[in-house]
Amino acid sequence: MHFRMNFFVLFLSALAYGAPAFCLTTPNISANALFLYRNSNFHKEDADPMNLDEKPNGLNVREMELQLSSDVDPYTRLNLLFSISPVYEANGTGVEETWALEPEEAYAESNVVPGVLLKIGKLKAFMGKHNLLHTHAAPFIESPLANTSLLGEEGLNDAGLSAGLLLPASWFSELTLQYLRGKGENEEFRSPTPGEGVGLAHWKNLFDLSDDLTMEIGISYAQGGNSYRETTSLSGADWTLKWRPSEGGRYRSLVWAAEYLGRHQSQAGVPQEKGSGVTTWIQYQFAERWASLYRYDTLSMKDSFDPVNLPNETWRRHSLAVVFSPSEFSSFKLEADQRTGGPKNANGDGTERSLFLQANFTIGAHAAHAY
Amino acid sequence: MKKLSFVFTLFIFPFFAFAKVQIATTTTDLAALVRQVGQDQVEVFAIGKGTQDPHQIEAKPSFMVKLRSTDLVLAQGLELESAWLTPLIQGARNPKLLAKEGVMELAAELDPIEIPKGAVSRAEGDVHPGGNPHFQLDPIRLGKAALLIAARLGDLVPAKKEFFIKNAEAYLKQMKDKTTAWQERLKKTGIKEVVTYHKTFSYFCDRFAISCLIQLEPKPGIPPTASHLLSVIEQMKKKKIKLVLIENLYEDSVGPRLKQALPDVVVERVPVSVEGEPGIASNEQLIERLVSVFEKGAH
Numbered sequence: 049m050h051f052r053m054n055f056f057v058l059f060l061s062a063l064a065y066g067a068p069a070f071c072l073t074t075p076n077i078s079a080n081a082l083f084l085y086r087n088s089n090f091h092k093e094d095a096d097p098m099n100l101d102e103k104p105n106g107l108n109v110r111e112m113e114l115q116l117s118s119d120v121d122p123y124t125r126l127n128l129l130f131s132i133s134p135v136y137e138a139n140g141t142g143v144e145e146t147w148a149l150e151p152e153e154a155y156a157e158s159n160v161v162p163g164v165l166l167k168i169g170k171l172k173a174f175m176g177k178h179n180l181l182h183t184h185a186a187p188f189i190e191s192p193l194a195n196t197s198l199l200g201e202e203g204l205n206d207a208g209l210s211a212g213l214l215l216p217a218s219w220f221s222e223l224t225l226q227y228l229r230g231k232g233e234n235e236e237f238r239s240p241t242p243g244e245g246v247g248l249a250h251w252k253n254l255f256d257l258s259d260d261l262t263m264e265i266g267i268s269y270a271q272g273g274n275s276y277r278e279t280t281s282l283s284g285a286d287w288t289l290k291w292r293p294s295e296g297g298r299y300r301s302l303v304w305a306a307e308y309l310g311r312h313q314s315q316a317g318v319p320q321e322k323g324s325g326v327t328t329w330i331q332y333q334f335a336e337r338w339a340s341l342y343r344y345d346t347l348s349m350k351d352s353f354d355p356v357n358l359p360n361e362t363w364r365r366h367s368l369a370v371v372f373s374p375s376e377f378s379s380f381k382l383e384a385d386q387r388t389g390g391p392k393n394a395n396g397d398g399t400e401r402s403l404f405l406q407a408n409f410t411i412g413a414h415a416a417h418a419y
Numbered sequence: 420m421k422k423l424s425f426v427f428t429l430f431i432f433p434f435f436a437f438a439k440v441q442i443a444t445t446t447t448d449l450a451a452l453v454r455q456v457g458q459d460q461v462e463v464f465a466i467g468k469g470t471q472d473p474h475q476i477e478a479k480p481s482f483m484v485k486l487r488s489t490d491l492v493l494a495q496g497l498e499l500e501s502a503w504l505t506p507l508i509q510g511a512r513n514p515k516l517l518a519k520e521g522v523m524e525l526a527a528e529l530d531p532i533e534i535p536k537g538a539v540s541r542a543e544g545d546v547h548p549g550g551n552p553h554f555q556l557d558p559i560r561l562g563k564a565a566l567l568i569a570a571r572l573g574d575l576v577p578a579k580k581e582f583f584i585k586n587a588e589a590y591l592k593q594m595k596d597k598t599t600a601w602q603e604r605l606k607k608t609g610i611k612e613v614v615t616y617h618k619t620f621s622y623f624c625d626r627f628a629i630s631c632l633i634q635l636e637p638k639p640g641i642p643p644t645a646s647h648l649l650s651v652i653e654q655m656k657k658k659k660i661k662l663v664l665i666e667n668l669y670e671d672s673v674g675p676r677l678k679q680a681l682p683d684v685v686v687e688r689v690p691v692s693v694e695g696e697p698g699i700a701s702n703e704q705l706i707e708r709l710v711s712v713f714e715k716g717a718h
Binding site: 164222 | 468470471472475477478479480481483484487502503505506509510511512513514517518541545640641642667668669670
């Protein structure tokens with residue numbers, strides 16, 4: 049779903065022109081740019097120049113985001129988030145780089161019903177923790193293996209309705225129910241049957257273990273029709289421990305998170321496909337502007353419907369990163385990944401080794417990320 | 420039915436009749452002010468702690484639970500808390516707070532200082548376009564803030580409006596009297612200029628005619644660099660500055676380097692908020708603590 053860039057430029061120009069005259073009603077505008085250097089033995093451009101590769105080695109703009117948000121009226125807020133990123137397409141003689149503009153999220157939200165947060169529009173589904181993150185907020189360059197393989201590169205993201213209910217408990221307990229149309233970019237839920245969408249539920253709980261330590265536990269479940277006119281179901285569980293001392297919290301903090309994601313797909317006449325993965329990562333901030341991260345994640349497939357891209361084996365990956373943040377609006381991340389299992393590269397090598405250096409810059413009134 | 424009504428009146432009504440107004444504040448300084456004004460007629464909790472940097476509080480969902488039943492949020496304002504307060508208010512799903520009157524920002528009403536001129540850019544660091552929000556160290560502005568709070572509490576509980584205003588007026592008078600005494604004590608110290616880590620002391624310095632134009636941060640929100648520290652040391656030598664105040668939100672990593680270069684200088688790590696260290700439970704005690712640091716620095 050790519051838009052023409054010139055319309056977008058016209059839209060931005062109109063916003064900029066209107067801003068001084070109508071500053072009280074101009075939305076909060078922010079932009080983010082991610083620049084990525086990648087060196088991976090799986091993305092050598094000279095290995096197979098005619099084989100499409102959306103992640104070539106070298107330096108490039110990874111993604112640019114433009115976010116606009118504002119109150120519509122006393123009842124509603126509108127959030128629009130556009131993503132611009134390079135796409136590589138074969139042109140008959142080689143691979144050509146083009147640019148894609150996509151609405152990553154576009155939804156209206158309202159608190160008009162007390163205790164309930166209502167949303168309508170295109171949004172990131174509440175399927176676990178990682179699926180909600182925007183690219184620049186993810187702890188690692190690559191998404192967890194389970195998220196990428198079972199939900200797709202863009203995650204579970206579709207148009208639909210959402211209701212988040214804050215339950216009457218002494219701790220933070222929120223039940224979110226969503227209905228997605230099932231016609232988005234997610235292959236696993238693209239049912240040809242008209243009106244057959246996806247139902248999703250997420251239950252999030254957060255406990256203050258002390259003033260400095262919190263524990264979050266969440267479970268998710270989604271089910272809907274798939275492109276085989278059968279059913280796909282997703283199940284998820286997440287757990288996050290966060291520590292930031294009240295004294296000296298500028299300089300030290302710790303996050304330890306784990307997430308499980310499973311997918312079952314049915315198709316007439318063949319065994320049910322089962323895929324599941326677990327990721328666990330730890331981030332330790334050891335100075336005001338420095339943090340180190342480690343992640344271990346796995347993916348296991350059984351009776352895969354696509355054994356070439358999703359082979360029936362167990363994938364494992366280790367990731368190690370260090371982050372330097374000169375300010376809250378910029379950061380640089382150096383990351384090394386090693387994956388075994390899963391698809392092989394053009395040379396038949398089954399172990400993927402990648403080195404990344406990512407620069408992350410944000411301007412404007414960027415909304416705070418969720419805790 | 421009559422029995423039921425009687426039971427309701429006997430057991431349920433008192434909870435409504437005597438329910439205290441629920442106030443949340445972004446800082447412990449504002450919570451202490453609310454206690455002065457509202458006394459036993461309000462229940463108040465502070466989101467940030469006295470040892471935390473109010474720019475960088477995390478929007479923990481557990482605060483949303485507390486804000487669910489809150490009648491009013493008091494914030495210092497001028498974008499001090501904007502990064503984390505908005506998601507908390509939205510996440511609380513409390514219609515009272517989502518209304519325009521649900522959040523009261525005080526700093527803009529208290530004659531803010533250090534309002535940047537011309538275009539504001541993040542190239543200058545964490546600049547507040549509306550002016551410096553750290554008014555909590557100026558006793559007179561605290562007194563005036565108490566009056567604003569009293570008026571707002573009076574809107575929420577009209578029956579107690581006079582009580583709140585009387586308390587606020589008494590507090591303002593008390594702070595005016597104290598300010599005169601503090602001014603005399605500070606004058607006796609002979610200290611006319613200090614170095615601070617961040618621009619937290621601007622209102623304190625403005626009130627007590629002390630210059631605090633030199634910060635250890637090269638720009639607001641940017642940690643000290645070696646070259647900037649050298650520049651600060653040179654300026655301190657030139658201006659004969661003898662006192663350095665490091666807000667205890669920040670680590671004292673630069674203190675030893677300053678002491679090494681300037682052995683006669685007094686470097687003090689000090690609280691800048693109520694509950695910023697044990698024994699400081701009120702705004703008055705906080706300012707008293709700072710005045711005593713100046714007296715110590717003079718010897």
